[in-house]
Amino acid sequence: MNTVKEIVLALLWAVTLWRLPAAVRVPRQRALWTAFASIAAASTLGEPGVVDHVDQLAGVHNLSTLGKNLLGIVGSAAILDFVVAIARPMALPRARRALTVLATVSMTAMSVLFALTPRPSEVSDFYQANVGSLAGTAYCMVFTGCLGIAMTVATWLFWAYSRHAGAAWLRTGLRLLGAGTAFGALYSLLRAALMLLGFLHPGVINAPATTVADAVENAAISLIIVGSSLPAVGVLWRSVRDWWALRRIQPLWAELTSAVPDIVLDARSRLTPRVRLHRTVIEIRDAVLVLSSYVPEHVRRQAEHTAGLSGVQGDRRTALSEAIWLRTACAAKLDGADIVSESERQATASATMALDFDAEVARLLILSEAYHSPAARTHAKEQA
Structure with missing residues (x-):
């Protein structure tokens, strides 16, 4: 052979x-x-x-x-x-x-x-x-x-x-x-x-003609092997990416849910990485919605100003601004502060949330990085 x-x-x-x-x-x-x-x-x-x-x-x-x-x-x-x-x-x-x-x-x-x-x-x-x-x-x-x-x-x-x-x-x-x-x-x-x-x-x-037929047979089998395996490899690759994304946004989830623990769903240890990532994203969204009730509009404006002074641009600037006021909101919630009145806060806290799941994961990855950045930590210490 x-x-x-x-x-x-x-x-x-x-x-x-x-x-x-x-x-x-x-x-x-x-x-x-x-x-x-x-x-x-x-x-x-x-x-x-x-x-x-x-x-x-x-x-x-x-x-x-x-x-x-x-x-x-x-x-x-x-x-x-x-x-x-x-x-x-x-x-x-x-x-x-x-x-x-x-x-x-x-x-x-x-x-x-x-x-x-x-x-x-x-x-x-x-x-x-x-x-x-x-x-x-x-x-x-x-x-x-x-x-x-x-x-x-x-x-x-x-x-x-x-x-x-x-x-x-x-x-x-x-x-x-x-x-x-x-x-x-x-x-x-x-x-x-x-x-x-x-x-x-x-x-x-003659023999060469038979050799050609054998080569075509081997090509057929090889393509079927690769073709049948590729979707499974794709699923595995997506699971690896979901697991990695989950690892990277987990610190943000832990910080937010420590202030709003009641939005966390039941145990998830046996769920697939994709489902766990979905649930984590949903719980982060829910936590942000709850915490937005503890942030007056002037705090958001100050967070935007601080983010502008940091030198970052685009999505990272937006994420840093959100990370700063989220830190303020977490501290207020943990200190037992009351929610602010409707007139003191923005009407819609979810305006920056993406409708596409993969886009939302990408946004939260940037937000998690911003939340744990030196700029956000420094601002939180100054406000403490």
């Missing part, structure tokens, strides 16, 4: 093992796991050492080829099942019935044609050895026909659904999956064309 095949096989088994826990927990992930497990097992059956062991143990020449191709049918059907489930969920029951019929008929026909194909000895390339054979050619046509249909439909569904995917990671992953299944359809076409050409014109097919 060459280096490319070794890498592809290692990646297949790695992805299969990686996706196993999700397949156990989430039913909709089982089709994709079945696809990878089938393709990984099929690729393993194509390894020379495994081929020799299986065929010798069974006492049937090239039985591993039949097993490899049958697993290929299972894998292609599972991929199509997966994409139908995400792109056309309402059509899934009907699609599964059609897939079951197609796969069953194809696998039965392949088994019969394999038995009818002369196999006087073990060969390294079953297709190349049976070029010109009627039964061997028919076997190949059934296999590539079933595979080609599944890969063509999957390509169409992946690309169609990718246009509606919101997240960039998911959209790119679906398009790579579509490219992988497109290469799978191309492999089916190439393999069928080579067998037909060899049947009609014996001696025309």
Whole structure:
């Protein structure tokens, strides 16, 4: 087995093992796991050492080829099942019935044609050895026909659904999956064309042509591996970013909620970083709204003046101004001060809050930095 095949096989088994826990927990992930497990097992059956062991143990020449191709049918059907489930969920029951019929008929026909194909000895390339054979050619046509249909439909569904995917990671992953299944359809076409050409014109097919077909097959598998993994990597990356953002705004949350503890929701230890970040942002917003009732308008104007003298500009200046009056408000609340009258404070305390969640997180990151800046601390000490 060459280096490319070794890498592809290692990646297949790695992805299969990686996706196993999700397949156990989430039913909709089982089709994709079945696809990878089938393709990984099929690729393993194509390894020379495994081929020799299986065929010798069974006492049937090239039985591993039949097993490899049958697993290929299972894998292609599972991929199509997966994409139908995400792109056309309402059509899934009907699609599964059609897939079951197609796969069953194809696998039965392949088994019969394999038995009818002369196999006087073990060969390294079953297709190349049976070029010109009627039964061997028919076997190949059934296999590539079933595979080609599944890969063509999957390509169409992946690309169609990718246009509606919101997240960039998911959209790119679906398009790579579509490219992988497109290469799978191309492999089916190439393999069928080579067998037909060899049947009609014996001696025309040579090793380089078979090498091209194998390269297309490896490209298809590689693209499917990358495409299926990319959305998961995107989710992981977003979780890391959410965790990091949460760590950075946590000190601000701790300061504000120490003054307004009653706005804190229940325990959050088992929540995902995304949900925890959402809750933290909401609680900071609620705390700001409560604390704004303890800040007269002249304190805000003084905070704006102090922020202007600091030399910072733009969003950082706005954040520093808010941080300064928030420190004043926290101190007033903790000292037991009464809320100021409506005439003494601004009518809307949430004017600076962003409607977009990611924009609001970015704003709070700047606010947290400003709140703990030397300028805000110095002003708080002067007012104490």
